[in-house]
Amino acid sequence: MRSINIGKRYKPFIIAELSGNHNGSINNAIKSIKAAAKCGVDAIKLQTYTANTMTINSKKKDFLIKNKDSLWNGYSLYDLYKKAHTPWSWHKKLFNEAKKNGLIYFSTPFDESSINFLKQFKLPLYKVASFENTDLRLIKLLARTKKPLIISLGLASLRQISEAIKTAKNNGAKRIILLKCTSDYPASNKNINLETIKFLKKKFKCEIGFSDHTKGIGAAVAAVANGATVIEKHFTHNKNVKSVDVEFSLGPDEMKSLVEETRNAWESQGKVKFSLSKSEKSNLKFRRSIYVIKKIKKGEKFSKQNLQCIRPGYGLNTKFFEKIINLKARKNIDRGTALKWNLIKR
Template sequence: MHDIAIGERLIGPSHPPFIIAELSGNHSQDFELAVAMVEAAAKAGAHAIKLQTYTADSMTLNVDSVDFVIQEKDSLWHGEALHSLYAKASTPYEWHSRLFARAKALGMEAFSSPFDEAAVDFLEILDVPCYKIASFELTDIPLIRKAAATGKPLIMSTGMATLAEIEQAVDCAKKAGCEDIILLKCTSTYPAQPSNTNLVTIPHLRDSFNQQVGLSDHTAGIGVSVAAVALGATVIEKHFVLDRNAGGVDAAFSLEPAELKSLVEESARAFDAMGKVTYGGSAAEEKSKHYRRSIFVSVDVKKGQTLSRENLRIVRPASGLAPKHWDSVLGKKAKTNLPAGTALDWDLFE
């Protein structure tokens, strides 16, 4: 599986996971807050920030009928009209270039999720390094075709998609000229519960499509994301907010700066810990082997005296014969005087 370059960063199984801070609509239409979020994400060590590129009119219709109002009572946005929700959560197009420039100046990559074909055209003007397709848009084949035709890497959240729908999206992207595809396991509930995340899908998804796989994580905390790294995730995307208590459309399932910093550190630590199949101890453990147990003379033994449980013990360190030889040693005669503390060896008894 080949590495994928997103801007200046290489992504792949041999690299620590690529951490994306999703700003979403948590800027609450405040440009200075959005800039502060970019700066805080960089300080926390995130490798990229991501925006969402849409307008309320490009997302839905300005209609208040039941079809266009969120009905689910357990939704964070229950009772909201789709058009007004998207108007509140959208990132103004005129902000994009300034936020991208700030991110790049701080050493991060910056890109976005386009939600219609016109958004792809707009983002191409800004020369983004890749595109992200949101889970709800995975069945929007014309949008995938448009983004893939740029030839840039494509990150696609799978969300609710069936294997057949994922296959259709991947095939569409490849036929349109995209060679670098990363699929993100995603649970499209907001927030998502760990019990509903099914991380074991990650290696299955990777093997099914022979593509790199990551996680778009809507659960609270960082535990699920860190666990995903152990299952092969090369990309982790988490929503980000400066202060959950201050609000924001996605604040309830977003990480604060200290948590994002922990995610960057702990996911890298999980990656480092994966290693390779190893038995018999690592090179770092060689010195520790000295402190295993072995057979020692525990009280003074005279020449010709029988070695027994009364004058031998299995103790640390491992300077003497290994404990597996205990039964063979008992009953032997000492060839010479053996003071207490002598590490037993084959040439010390008959």
């Protein structure tokens, strides 16, 4: 598997989240992995759970989603997770497909049984989902694998984030990456508050990324401009496949654009610099300067009628314009001549 390079000196690390976009078909999942690789992403991520490891099969009100604004309004938790889960029997084939397509592959486990299941694949890192970032027992178990941890921060307070990081570090986690996240599906741009990325980086002194549930790619590009080094986005090979996550997922054309534009944003950041690049220096000639715009005879005074500040920049700097007015020409000067001091009698 290729190396995992995450940090400001590397291009953004782009994760395509498969989640429930397979819609119950392993062929859809394989197509999405192939499509993600063609888009130029760095990694593919699965979610490892079953309905039974997430909740219980109950129609009591605690277990029902009753929110008319939710994509999943009317589902029971059990039915939603049953529909969205990636069968564990698929994992080996999907990880092999990712490897074959040159992608880094890993998963989000949700309980001890899923961690134990995933150990056989020797994954290079794990992710903690937003809804599990206060499950300190889960974080403890993942930290003990000694693998890098990505932790999504949706729903978490600053105190809870600190507690999660402390738990991870105390149990052996050497590398922690935090993802700014708004746990709303889809999330509104006005609610994602990307300025938080800078605060998190300063506060916790680790790499900060962005788990993006907005529609489109604008927020991801803005996140990179704010210092995000990891971008996670739900992905499907075909947005006409009506899965539980498709409303906030990208299709291939959008994902390709996200990869390109986040890398453009990263490359554009550069450093604090005021010296000119080699290509800029060649354009200095197009600055304004003082030119003769009407033929001037020897001894004739310079005036606003025979001088003008125009492009290109081969003449005297425009700051001398008023100083030169009423001075006399040392010799005859043709129209279109860049004015120099040796043409001026003083």
